[in-house]
Amino acid sequence: MSTKIIHGKYLIINADTVIPSGALYIENDKVIDYGSHQEITSRYKADLTLGSSETLVMPGLVNAHSHGKGLTDFQRGQLDNTLETWKWRRYPPVDPYLDTRWACIKLLENGVTTTMHNHGLVHPDAYEEEFISILEAYKESRVRVAFAPTLNTENIFTYGGDADFINSLSLKLQITCRDILKQIALFGEKEYFDAVHSLHHLYNRPQVQIMHGPLAPQWVRREVLQEIKKEAAEMGIRIHIHVQQTQLQKLFSLKHYGKSLIAYLADLGFLGKDVTCGHCVWISDEDIGILAQTGTSVTHHPSCNLRVRNGISPVFELLSRGVVVAIGMDDKEVSDDKDYLAEMQIALRLHQLSSHKLDSPQLMAKDIFRMATAYGAQVLGMGSWVGTLERGKQADVLLLDIGLLTEPYTMESHNPIDLLLYRAKTEHIHTVLVGGEILLKDGKLTQIDRNEVIAMLRESFPSNYSERFRELNKDFAELRAAIAKYYKPWYSEIALWAKDPYYFMNNRV
Structure with a gap:
C-alpha cells in the first residue's frame, strides 16, 4: 500500500470548505482523511509527504x-x-x-x-x-x-x-x-x-x-x-x-x-x-x-x-x-x-x-x-469519485506555489479561493496527482516524455502543410460566402425580436 500526506498553507476540500494549515492523508488512489496538518500527522505515518507552508492544495x-x-x-x-x-x-x-x-x-x-x-x-x-x-x-x-x-x-x-x-x-x-x-x-x-x-x-x-x-x-x-x-x-x-x-x-x-x-x-x-x-x-x-x-x-x-x-x-x-x-x-x-x-x-x-x-x-x-x-x-457522471477532496474520493490533487502567487505582498486575510480566482496562473501549479499518482512534479511531467511527443507530432506533419491547407480550403471561401448570403434575410427577423438582455453591456442611444 502506498501512503501520502499532502499539506499546505491552505487546503481547499470544496467550494465551501477551506482548512488553514490543512493536510490530506491518502492511501493508494483515495483520500482517506483530512484535517489540520497537526491532526493528520499525529494520526498517520506516510511513505511520502508533499507540500509546504507555501503551498495551496486543491482538487484537480x-x-x-x-x-x-x-x-x-x-x-x-x-x-x-x-x-x-x-x-x-x-x-x-x-x-x-x-x-x-x-x-x-x-x-x-x-x-x-x-x-x-x-x-x-x-x-x-x-x-x-x-x-x-x-x-x-x-x-x-x-x-x-x-x-x-x-x-x-x-x-x-x-x-x-x-x-x-x-x-x-x-x-x-x-x-x-x-x-x-x-x-x-x-x-x-x-x-x-x-x-x-x-x-x-x-x-x-x-x-x-x-x-x-x-x-x-x-x-x-x-x-x-x-x-x-x-x-x-x-x-x-x-x-x-x-x-x-x-x-x-x-x-x-x-x-x-x-x-x-x-x-x-x-x-x-x-x-x-x-x-x-x-x-x-x-x-x-x-x-x-x-x-x-x-x-x-x-x-x-x-x-x-x-x-x-x-x-x-x-x-x-x-x-x-x-x-x-x-x-x-x-x-x-x-x-x-x-x-x-x-x-x-x-x-x-x-x-x-x-x-x-x-x-x-x-x-x-x-x-x-x-x-x-x-x-x-x-x-460528466463522475461526481461520486472526483471534483472534491472529501473522504473516499479519488486523490486528484493540485499543489500551487502560494509564495509566487502572492509575491511581493498580498493581504493575508483573503479567502484562498478568491486568491486563486484573482491571481493564479499556470506557472504557479507545480504538482498534479491523479488517483494518488504524481503526474507533474516541480512543473515537470513524470510519466510522459513531452519532448518525444512534440518530436513525433512534428514528424507527422507534412513539410508542405501550408500548401496542402490552401489546396483543401480553396473552395471554402466561396462556400462560406454562399452560407452568409443564405442567412442574410434571417437577420431582419432577428432584428424584430424584443430586446431584454440578461447582461446590459452598452447602449447606442
Whole structure:
C-alpha cells in the first residue's frame, strides 16, 4: 500500500470548505482523511509527504466540454469567426493518438485532471481504430475522460434547407458539398450506436466514462434523439449535446418547430438529470425554467463563445434558478493554450456584469470554483469519485506555489479561493496527482516524455502543410460566402425580436 500526506498553507476540500494549515492523508488512489496538518500527522505515518507552508492544495480541475484537440484550430491554420461560416474549413489530418497525447500534456500542465471529449472523426472510414487509439492515449496519460462520439447527420450546411442550398451553388461547389456529405455518411446513425455500445463495453470505468454525444438537436433526427435518450437510460450513461449556441440556431427552431430547441427537447422527453446542454447562449427565461424543472445541466464556454462570436451565456441567472453549470474550454481558450485558470477568471469577470446596480448580487469566486470542480465532475457522471477532496474520493490533487502567487505582498486575510480566482496562473501549479499518482512534479511531467511527443507530432506533419491547407480550403471561401448570403434575410427577423438582455453591456442611444 502506498501512503501520502499532502499539506499546505491552505487546503481547499470544496467550494465551501477551506482548512488553514490543512493536510490530506491518502492511501493508494483515495483520500482517506483530512484535517489540520497537526491532526493528520499525529494520526498517520506516510511513505511520502508533499507540500509546504507555501503551498495551496486543491482538487484537480474538470474541463466539462471539449472536442479533444491538442493542436488548436489556430495552430492548424484557422482564424476565429462566426460559427456557421467558421466551421467550413479542412485541415491536413493530424494523428488522433498523438494529438490526444499532446492534449493530455497541456491539460496536466494546466491542472486539469478530468476532461470531456466529444469527438469529431478525422478518419470516419476507420472510426473504431480512431476511437480506440484516442482512449488508449488517455489511458496512457492517466487523464480521466468522459468520451462521447459525435453524431451529425442533418442540416449540414444550412438550418432547414440543405437540398435547395446545394442546388443553388456552382457546379464545383455542389460537387464539394456532396463529397462532404459522403464523408459524413461513413459514420451514420448505425455506426454511431454501434460505437457507443462497443466503447461502453470496452472502456466504461472510473478513468473513462462513455457518453452519448449527439452534436445538437438541429443536426440529429427526432427519432434518433428519442432512441439516444432511451438507450442512455437503459445503459446508465449520460448525454451531452450542444444547444442554442447562436442566434441563427434559435431562429431556426422558432421557424421550424414553433418553439425553442430546449422546449423542443423537453417535448421529446429528452431532457433530464442525465443530460447536459453545451453553450446555452441564446436562451429565454422560459428555457431556463425548463432546464431547472427537468434537472438538465449546462456547460459554459466563456472564451469559445467570444471567439466564435456567439455571445455570453446567462450563467448568473442559470445558477440563481438552480441549474447546475460547469465550465468547459471547448478547445478555444482565451490563451489558445488550455489555460483553465484563465478560463475560470474570465468567467468570473464576465458574470460580474449581470447587473450595474451598486453592490448588487454577482457571481462570486467560490461559484466559479464549484463550476470548475464539483459541478464539472457531476455533469460528466463522475461526481461520486472526483471534483472534491472529501473522504473516499479519488486523490486528484493540485499543489500551487502560494509564495509566487502572492509575491511581493498580498493581504493575508483573503479567502484562498478568491486568491486563486484573482491571481493564479499556470506557472504557479507545480504538482498534479491523479488517483494518488504524481503526474507533474516541480512543473515537470513524470510519466510522459513531452519532448518525444512534440518530436513525433512534428514528424507527422507534412513539410508542405501550408500548401496542402490552401489546396483543401480553396473552395471554402466561396462556400462560406454562399452560407452568409443564405442567412442574410434571417437577420431582419432577428432584428424584430424584443430586446431584454440578461447582461446590459452598452447602449447606442
